[in-house]
Amino acid sequence: MIDALSRPQSVAVFGATSQIAGSLLQRLRSPALRHIVLAARPSPARDSLADSLRTDTTAVTVLDFDASDPDSHSGVIDAAFAQGDIDVTVIAFGVLGNQADFDADPASAVEAAQVNYVGGVSVGMRVATRLREQGHGALIVLSSVAGERARASNYVYGSTKAGLDVFATGLGDALHGSGVHVMVVRPGFVRTKMTEGLPEAPLSVGPDDVADAIVNGLRHNRETVYVPSTMRFVMSGLRHVPRSLFRRLPI
Amino acid sequence: MSDVLLSGWGRTAPTRAHVVEVSDAAHVAAALLHAPARGLIARGLGRSYGDPAQNAGGDVLDITGLTGITFDAANGVATVAAGVSLDALMRECTPQGWWVPVTPGTRQVTVGGAIAADVHGKNHHVDGTFTAHVARMALSLPDGTLVNVYPGDALFNATAGGMGLTGVVVEADIQLLPITTALARVDTDRFDDLDSLMAAMASGDDQYRYSVAWVDAGTRGTLGRGILIRGDHANAADIPERKRTLAFDPGTLATVPALVPNGLLNKASITALNEAWFRKAPRQRRDELQSLTAFFHPLDMARDWNRMYGPRGFLQYQFVVPDSAGHVVQRTLEALRMIGATSFLTVLKRFGAEGPGLLSFPRPGWTLALDIPTGVPGLAAVLDSLDELVIEGGGRLYLAKDSRMTPRTLELTYPRLAQFRALRAEIDPNRRLNSDLARRLDL
Numbered sequence: 009m010i011d012a013l014s015r016p017q018s019v020a021v022f023g024a025t026s027q028i029a030g031s032l033l034q035r036l037r038s039p040a041l042r043h044i045v046l047a048a049r050p051s052p053a054r055d056s057l058a059d060s061l062r063t064d065t066t067a068v069t070v071l072d073f074d075a076s077d078p079d080s081h082s083g084v085i086d087a088a089f090a091q092g093d094i095d096v097t098v099i100a101f102g103v104l105g106n107q108a109d110f111d112a113d114p115a116s117a118v119e120a121a122q123v124n125y126v127g128g129v130s131v132g133m134r135v136a137t138r139l140r141e142q143g144h145g146a147l148i149v150l151s152s153v154a155g156e157r158a159r160a161s162n163y164v165y166g167s168t169k170a171g172l173d174v175f176a177t178g179l180g181d182a183l184h185g186s187g188v189h190v191m192v193v194r195p196g197f198v199r200t201k202m203t204e205g206l207p208e209a210p211l212s213v214g215p216d217d218v219a220d221a222i223v224n225g226l227r228h229n230r231e232t233v234y235v236p237s238t239m240r241f242v243m244s245g246l247r248h249v250p251r252s253l254f255r256r257l258p259i
Numbered sequence: 260m261s262d263v264l265l266s267g268w269g270r271t272a273p274t275r276a277h278v279v280e281v282s283d284a285a286h287v288a289a290a291l292l293h294a295p296a297r298g299l300i301a302r303g304l305g306r307s308y309g310d311p312a313q314n315a316g317g318d319v320l321d322i323t324g325l326t327g328i329t330f331d332a333a334n335g336v337a338t339v340a341a342g343v344s345l346d347a348l349m350r351e352c353t354p355q356g357w358w359v360p361v362t363p364g365t366r367q368v369t370v371g372g373a374i375a376a377d378v379h380g381k382n383h384h385v386d387g388t389f390t391a392h393v394a395r396m397a398l399s400l401p402d403g404t405l406v407n408v409y410p411g412d413a414l415f416n417a418t419a420g421g422m423g424l425t426g427v428v429v430e431a432d433i434q435l436l437p438i439t440t441a442l443a444r445v446d447t448d449r450f451d452d453l454d455s456l457m458a459a460m461a462s463g464d465d466q467y468r469y470s471v472a473w474v475d476a477g478t479r480g481t482l483g484r485g486i487l488i489r490g491d492h493a494n495a496a497d498i499p500e501r502k503r504t505l506a507f508d509p510g511t512l513a514t515v516p517a518l519v520p521n522g523l524l525n526k527a528s529i530t531a532l533n534e535a536w537f538r539k540a541p542r543q544r545r546d547e548l549q550s551l552t553a554f555f556h557p558l559d560m561a562r563d564w565n566r567m568y569g570p571r572g573f574l575q576y577q578f579v580v581p582d583s584a585g586h587v588v589q590r591t592l593e594a595l596r597m598i599g600a601t602s603f604l605t606v607l608k609r610f611g612a613e614g615p616g617l618l619s620f621p622r623p624g625w626t627l628a629l630d631i632p633t634g635v636p637g638l639a640a641v642l643d644s645l646d647e648l649v650i651e652g653g654g655r656l657y658l659a660k661d662s663r664m665t666p667r668t669l670e671l672t673y674p675r676l677a678q679f680r681a682l683r684a685e686i687d688p689n690r691r692l693n694s695d696l697a698r699r700l701d702l
């Protein structure tokens with residue numbers, strides 16, 4: 009159960025090796041935290057993350073999870089909930105790709121859509137069923153400002169996040185009054201391994217900033233969280249820029 | 260019957276449950292037999308601060324439909340349905356010259372809730388807890404059978420303070436206390452620091468049936484200055500005839516509007532209120548006559564005052580420590596002041612002997628209770644560190660107030676927990692009874 013100070017006792021992260029997720033897990037550590045489920049593809053990073061989180065009072069369960077294989081998801085989610093309720097669930101996986109590669113290999117664009125959108129829907133629906141039955145809990149979905157308005161420079165990624173974002177927003181409304189809190193997180197540019205080597209965009213933040221914003225959002229029951237929060241105003245401005253102009257913006 | 264979001268008096272951590280209304284013992288038994296996989300828990304008037312009367316994804320039995328009082332004014336025994344509030348019981352019995360022997364700081368609790376939390380009042384050091392005055396409980400067990408349990412029975416001791424997890428209390432016989440007036444005779448003393456306050460309590464409380472101190476936990480003024488309020492029922496023979504009365508007519512004043520901005524009760528306003536309260540108290544006053552409501556339930560004057568803390572809610576931190584760990588009182592006030600966590604209602608009291616309830620809270624020593632808004636930065640870590648002091652000192656936290664302790668803290672501080680768990684496993688192997696508190700703490 010989440011306690012009066014918004015501290016979860018159990019957390020499950022899908023795409024747990026994400027750097028943003030890693031920062032979030034550090035923030036959620038507390039004497040109240042008893043169980044962490046790390047669902048991710050096998051890797052040394054996953055194992056060392058598990059080792060770093062395990063304590064006398066916090067157990068860690070590691071599950072093999074591939075976002076691009078929806079047929080396997082119900083088994084993974086059963087396993088995640090096998091030891092009892094999960095208070096906070098996080099959909100963190102995602103691939104950024106780059107537009108030139110997508111252009112060169114359309115199958116890789118399909119793959120990105122499979123992971124980011126189809127994988128998100130697949131995990132999101134199944135987790136939602138569990139949380140609804142529980143009558144409590146949070147689902148945090150890592151969307152992106154890239155999904156708010158398509159840019160020529162990465163519209164495939166943007167479209168996958170747009171789909172995920174609309175899905176999660178609608179899910180949040182569908183779960184209103186169910187005791188389940190869905191939080192859609194829309195970061196701008198975050199300095200993680202996903203964006204390594206890319207030129208930093210204005211208003212860029214670190215993974216800790218995203219984690220802080222999520223923890224704050226949990227405390228205040230926020231449904232939509234921009235990181236940094238000023239991004240909300242930037243995006244609301246950009247939404248109204250005429251297309252002919254938007255196309256030529258250096259973003 | 261409907262699905263609703265429920266939280267406790269602190270308005271934190273709401274969860275959804277299916278609320279089932281009941282009006283008699285047969286309904287209760289049927290509800291238990293039909294309990295869903297996530298179980299069922301009884302809920303009284305929701306005056307617990309945290310999560311004991313909520314059950315995410317399961318059923319919550321609204322016990323307030325169980326009403327009815329049969330009172331024998333000859334011997335003062337009231338047979339009361341579990342959904343009856345202490346307020347209703349007092350309205351019925353006070354005019355007949357009988358008082359509810361143990362009352363918490365609010366009358367708006369049910370008899371079922373008073374038993375399940377084994378509540379204490381200002382007279383704990385003399386009269387013990389609520390269940391010390393219960394001669395019989397009718398308990399609907401998890402399998403739906405209705406049994407009478409009596410003091411000394413294993414089930415009685417598990418149910419007293421058992422937070423609704425041993426069965427649903429349907430009815431109880433309560434031995435009331437004879438009174439000759441509805442007035443209290445009150446002595447008030449003001450102390451400029453915590454040491455002198457605690458010294459006065461340690462040496463003088465035994466001379467009074469009722470004793471409680473209000474401590475200033477604002478951010479100004481000497482830490483722990485306080486007002487000690489002690490008294491007993493006024494004897495008709497001792498007061499002028501025109502003042503004698505058995506009338507019990509509390510009435511309530513204002514309702515706090517539903518949409519209070521978050522933080523109306525904030526650091527500055529709480530400090531100012533503390534300051535005002537302290538200043539208005541007399542340095543010393545003796546034999547003042549007060550109505551029983553003013554003496555016992557000043558908070559009931561404003562309805563829904565918990566809304567003053569806004570939608571983010573608040574928590575109450577209440578611990579008891581043995582006399583040997585009395586320093587924890589001061590350490591707590593200091594630690595909370597350090598992070599600017601002001602408390603509007605801070606109550607210090609001495610407890611008497613421990614009762615037989617397996618999970619009953621009171622044990623001899625000092626109990627301190629503070630109401631704190633949950634939004635205070637750094638609060639979680641400070642309370643965690645205070646828990647450690649309570650553990651070290653041999654004390655414990657009160658389940659009816661708790662909304663954040665850990666299973667480890669519970670295990671280290673409730674020595675009879677294993678007994679409670681064993682009994683629960685025996686009478687409720689399928690967990691027909693369950694609550695958010697039980698899940699959070701592995702009760």
Ligand SMILES: Cc1cc2nc3c(=O)[nH]c(=O)nc-3n(C[C@H](O)[C@H](O)[C@H](O)COP(=O)(O)OP(=O)(O)OC[C@H]3O[C@@H](n4cnc5c(N)ncnc54)[C@H](O)[C@@H]3O)c2cc1C
Nearest residue numbers: 303304305306307363364369371372375378379422423428
């Ligand atoms: C302003 C204020 C002051 C307070 N002061 C004090 C005080 O001085 N001393 C003190 O001890 N407490 C105090 N309390 C706490 C309060 O007395 C307890 O939390 C009490 O249990 C509340 O009763 P309720 O009817 O509201 O029960 P709820 O809060 O609805 O439920 C509390 C527990 O009782 C169980 N329960 C309720 N009915 C039944 C039943 N019929 N059968 C089995 N289980 C049942 C529930 O399952 C739950 O576990 C105070 C609370 C407030 C808000």
Ligand SMILES: NC(=O)c1ccc[n+]([C@@H]2O[C@H](COP(=O)([O-])OP(=O)(O)OC[C@H]3O[C@@H](n4cnc5c(N)ncnc54)[C@H](OP(=O)(O)O)[C@@H]3O)[C@@H](O)[C@H]2O)c1
Nearest residue numbers: 025026027028049074075076101102150152197198200202
């Ligand atoms: N960084 C940014 O600028 C930014 C901005 C907005 C939104 N986001 C979103 O935030 C989330 C977290 O990103 P991040 O910044 O933390 O980057 P990250 O560290 O690269 O994390 C992304 C994670 O997704 C996992 N993943 C990719 N494909 C997977 C698959 N098929 N199955 C399972 N897991 C898979 C990766 O796991 P492996 O270790 O197995 O590769 C990786 O750990 C992503 O959804 C991202 O789109 C990021």
